[in-house]
Amino acid sequence: MAVVKLQRPKLNFGEKIYFGALIKGFILTMTHAVKSLLGKSVGAETLASSGLGVTMQFPEQRWDDHLPEYYRGAPALVTDEQGRERCVSCQLCEFICPPKAIKITPSEIPSDDPWAKVEKRPLEFDIDMTRCIYCGMCEEVCPEQAIYLRKDYLITGLKRADMVHNKKRLYEIGGTRVGLVNKWNELK
Amino acid sequence: MARHIRARTAPGPSSTSIRYSYQAMSDTPSATAEMKLPKDFAAEKGMVNVQIDGIWHQFPKGTRMIEACRQAKITVPHYCYHPKLSSPGNCRMCLVQMGMPPRPTPGQEPQRDDHGFEPIGWIPRPVIACANTVSENMGIRTSGELVEKCREGVMEFLLINHPLDCPICDQAGECRLQEQSVQHGRGVSRFIDMKVKKPKNVDIGPRIRLDDERCIMCSRCIRFMDEVAGDAVLGFTQRGTHTTLTVHPDRLLDSNYSLNTADICPVGALTSNDFRFQMRVWFLKETPTIDVNCGTGTNITVWTRGNKIHRITPRQNDEVNSAWMPDSHRLNFHYIDGTSRLTEPLTKSGDKHLPSSWADALESSAAQLKEIPAHQVAIIASGRMTNEELFLARALAAEIGTSHLALVPRVDAADHLLVAADRNPNTTGAKLILETEDPYAGLDSIRAGVRDGSIQALIVLGEDLVTDAGFTADDLKKLRFLLQTSVLANPTADHAHVVLPSAAFAEKRGSMVNLSGRLQRLNRAVEPQGQAHDDWEILRDLMLALSGEKNEAHQIEDIFKVIAGAIPAFSGLTLSKIGHQGTPITETGYQIPLLANERARKAAGLING
Numbered sequence: 001m002a003v004v005k006l007q008r009p010k011l012n013f014g015e016k017i018y019f020g021a022l023i024k025g026f027i028l029t030m031t032h033a034v035k036s037l038l039g040k041s042v043g044a045e046t047l048a049s050s051g052l053g054v055t056m057q058f059p060e061q062r063w064d065d066h067l068p069e070y071y072r073g074a075p076a077l078v079t080d081e082q083g084r085e086r087c088v089s090c091q092l093c094e095f096i097c098p099p100k101a102i103k104i105t106p107s108e109i110p111s112d113d114p115w116a117k118v119e120k121r122p123l124e125f126d127i128d129m130t131r132c133i134y135c136g137m138c139e140e141v142c143p144e145q146a147i148y149l150r151k152d153y154l155i156t157g158l159k160r161a162d163m164v165h166n167k168k169r170l171y172e173i174g175g176t177r178v179g180l181v182n183k184w185n186e187l188k
Numbered sequence: 189m190a191r192h193i194r195a196r197t198a199p200g201p202s203s204t205s206i207r208y209s210y211q212a213m214s215d216t217p218s219a220t221a222e223m224k225l226p227k228d229f230a231a232e233k234g235m236v237n238v239q240i241d242g243i244w245h246q247f248p249k250g251t252r253m254i255e256a257c258r259q260a261k262i263t264v265p266h267y268c269y270h271p272k273l274s275s276p277g278n279c280r281m282c283l284v285q286m287g288m289p290p291r292p293t294p295g296q297e298p299q300r301d302d303h304g305f306e307p308i309g310w311i312p313r314p315v316i317a318c319a320n321t322v323s324e325n326m327g328i329r330t331s332g333e334l335v336e337k338c339r340e341g342v343m344e345f346l347l348i349n350h351p352l353d354c355p356i357c358d359q360a361g362e363c364r365l366q367e368q369s370v371q372h373g374r375g376v377s378r379f380i381d382m383k384v385k386k387p388k389n390v391d392i393g394p395r396i397r398l399d400d401e402r403c404i405m406c407s408r409c410i411r412f413m414d415e416v417a418g419d420a421v422l423g424f425t426q427r428g429t430h431t432t433l434t435v436h437p438d439r440l441l442d443s444n445y446s447l448n449t450a451d452i453c454p455v456g457a458l459t460s461n462d463f464r465f466q467m468r469v470w471f472l473k474e475t476p477t478i479d480v481n482c483g484t485g486t487n488i489t490v491w492t493r494g495n496k497i498h499r500i501t502p503r504q505n506d507e508v509n510s511a512w513m514p515d516s517h518r519l520n521f522h523y524i525d526g527t528s529r530l531t532e533p534l535t536k537s538g539d540k541h542l543p544s545s546w547a548d549a550l551e552s553s554a555a556q557l558k559e560i561p562a563h564q565v566a567i568i569a570s571g572r573m574t575n576e577e578l579f580l581a582r583a584l585a586a587e588i589g590t591s592h593l594a595l596v597p598r599v600d601a602a603d604h605l606l607v608a609a610d611r612n613p614n615t616t617g618a619k620l621i622l623e624t625e626d627p628y629a630g631l632d633s634i635r636a637g638v639r640d641g642s643i644q645a646l647i648v649l650g651e652d653l654v655t656d657a658g659f660t661a662d663d664l665k666k667l668r669f670l671l672q673t674s675v676l677a678n679p680t681a682d683h684a685h686v687v688l689p690s691a692a693f694a695e696k697r698g699s700m701v702n703l704s705g706r707l708q709r710l711n712r713a714v715e716p717q718g719q720a721h722d723d724w725e726i727l728r729d730l731m732l733a734l735s736g737e738k739n740e741a742h743q744i745e746d747i748f749k750v751i752a753g754a755i756p757a758f759s760g761l762t763l764s765k766i767g768h769q770g771t772p773i774t775e776t777g778y779q780i781p782l783l784a785n786e787r788a789r790k791a792a793g794l795i796n797g
């Protein structure tokens with residue numbers, strides 16, 4: 001690799017004592033302070049200000065309504081319009097997940113279950129949210145349209161174990177998605 | 189430009205490469221009359237010249253075109269063909285283009301090119317490569333427009349009624365249909381009618397599940413059950429797209445070889461109940477090792493993820509198990525991480541076993557053994573031990589100074605295919621290592637010795653004396669000291685003063701000799717559970733505790749080296765030289781019945797082998 005030699009910029013006396021820059025910064029800060037007291041902060045609307053200035057008082061106030069359609073939050077499992085869990089534990093998301101956050105234990109659906117013809121579903125489905133990088137690969141790879149990145153971004157816990165979303169939690173976050181693949185709902 | 193002509197003998201890898209120039213010979217006009225043509229050179233060796241994708245090769249007469257291509261390192265996609273089964277040619281996936289020299293009119297000399305080959309006249313329709321054999325000056329094209337179109341057509345037909353089951357189908361990841369449809373499929377179906385519905389999730393036997401919609405009617409399973417397992421319970425009913433694989437109405441697919449049908453089924457129509465929905469195959473690591481359930485020493489692959497074994501499948505070895513294995517042996521691995529597994533050393537105090545450290549357990553064993561006169565100590569070893577372990581057991585007997593060393597025989601019915609009557613996997617190895625004709629001979633006298641009090645201490649290596657060796661609980665209670673190494677908890681261990689947890693077959697390395705005298709290798713697929721130790725390490729550590737010497741055997745190769753120096757049959761070998769296919773080291777005269785059947789069918793030209 002070629003070595004690039006950089007020349008230090010030549011500073012004049014004013015720049016060297018940087019006092020002028022301090023004053024400039026102070027004036028800027030004061031201007032904004034005065035503007036915010038007068039309720040005239042620029043961008044307060046779009047940044048969902050909580051009142052004073054542009055600051056949102058998180059977590060009392062939330063960003064939720066402002067999330068764009070394509071926002072990638074916590075991955076979660078969804079059920080279909082008939083309450084059937086869409087996931088068939090094909091383990092493709094487990095395979096594709098770059099940080100190996102997903103762990104699935106597949107199982108057979110017992111023959112007395114109304115959805116026995118689907119044959120397979122996850123017994124356990126864990127996503128380790130300390131590992132998840134919100135990349136959305138799982139959503140992209142899923143052949144059953146069973147896993148989606150939802151808008152939940154507030155994933156907290158007191159222990160590492162709290163940060164692992166189990167199957168129950170994943171369905172709570174995910175809820176229902178209607179009108180997607182219908183392989184199992186037709187006359188089959 | 190002289191072309192490369194590759195001569196191939198039947199098994200493939202031992203092929204020689206010859207280069208000869210027809211042109212050089214034709215330079216001398218006088219030699220033209222007796223000039224030898226490539227076909228003459230080939231005929232001398234019982235071979236024929238075949239051009240595959242533009243390159244000339246030599247193959248033995250009678251080779252199937254598909255095998256010829258495989259030997260030329262070109263894979264022809266196929267479903268129904270299996271080298272160990274007859275070739276009905278019913279899937280049509282293996283279509284290739286064939287060409288032969290045009291037949292000369294009477295009196296006309298055939299044309300020849302610079303190398304002495306006749307020009308190939310390509311036949312405009314395809315032929316199946318699996319059921320046709322090669323002939324002199326034949327040409328085969330495995331690619332090109334005609335062949336590609338044929339494959340695409342066959343794939344489209346096969347997928348007309350195929351369900352979109354891949355996400356739940358156990359075969360996904362090792363499915364030939366998936367692979368070929370990536371290569372030759374359309375991606376989008378042109379078929380607009382309703383798909384034919386067939387029975388799904390059918391219970392056709394205790395270990396196999398059938399999904400008829402996924403079946404591509406290759407008939408491999410039918411032929412396997414008929415030709416290899418000798419229990420023709422499978423067959424087709426209906427016709428055309430309604431063809432349905434089914435089991436005979438009064439029968440079940442319950443042969444002890446039924447799981448092989450799941451292995452050879454190119455799609456997910458037949459799946460194993462045991463492995464079904466357990467784990468995706470793309471997560472699994474394959475370890476080549478051998479089966480230890482009988483003296484045949486079937487070659488197997490152990491499929492693991494992390495420290496868990498998910499399935500075992502047969503590994504091809506034409507000198508041992510061909511490509512098959514019995515279900516009873518295949519499924520005998522769940523105990524390895526089962527609930528009765530021993531995971532820590534135990535020492536008895538009063539009536540109870542208490543967990544202990546390895547150092548303490550070994551030290552107390554050594555101390556108790558030293559209190560008993562050497563001739564009152566006996567070692568009962570196991571025919572399930574590897575050569576290395578048996579060698580150390582012999583060394584341990586020498587260290588103690590006792591001559592009482594015997595193995596526990598284990599005999600059950602043979603099945604005339606692969607399962608041998610001798611259920612110990614290493615009887616032949618024990619004979620060689622212990623240098624005795626009958627390693628089981630001393631067992632009765634040890635038992636008698638225990639009963640009359642002349643034997644006061646027993647070291648039991650991996651055997652359960654109560655269940656398998658005719659000892660009673662009262663016999664064992666008489667002993668002053670009983671040391672047991674074992675994988676699982678058992679009645680003998682209940683009475684042992686010290687119990688040392690040892691490794692199961694998939695957790696250790698080592699070698700065994702099968703009934704036909706073939707030295708084969710065990711490989712470690714998973715780590716021993718809990719604090720269990722490899723058996724050879726336990727024996728080494730016990731010897732060190734007894735002698736107080738320093739350890740000089742750090743790895744199993746060290747033990748094998750000593751064996752190679754001490755036992756003539758092993759001389760010159762190392763563990764790595766054994767290879768994955770094993771190496772014959774002694775002649776026993778034992779014939780594996782399944783191989784005899786297979787060789788007879790091969791000799792009769794029914795299969796390729």
Ligand code: SF4
Binds near residue numbers: 127135
């Ligand atoms: S979003 Fe990415 S990192 Fe998170 S679970 Fe899905 S695939 Fe894994």
Ligand code: SF4
Binds near residue numbers: 089091093144146355
């Ligand atoms: S890819 Fe979809 S169907 Fe497959 S295991 Fe993941 S969530 Fe379930």
Ligand code: SF4
Binds near residue numbers: 456
């Ligand atoms: S048999 Fe193959 S192609 Fe058919 S559903 Fe199973 S994995 Fe998919």
Ligand code: SF4
Binds near residue numbers: 407409452455457458
């Ligand atoms: S079940 Fe499998 S092996 Fe048997 S005919 Fe169908 S596709 Fe072939």
Ligand code: FES
Binds near residue numbers: 268276281317318319
């Ligand atoms: S492999 Fe040749 S027809 Fe099936």
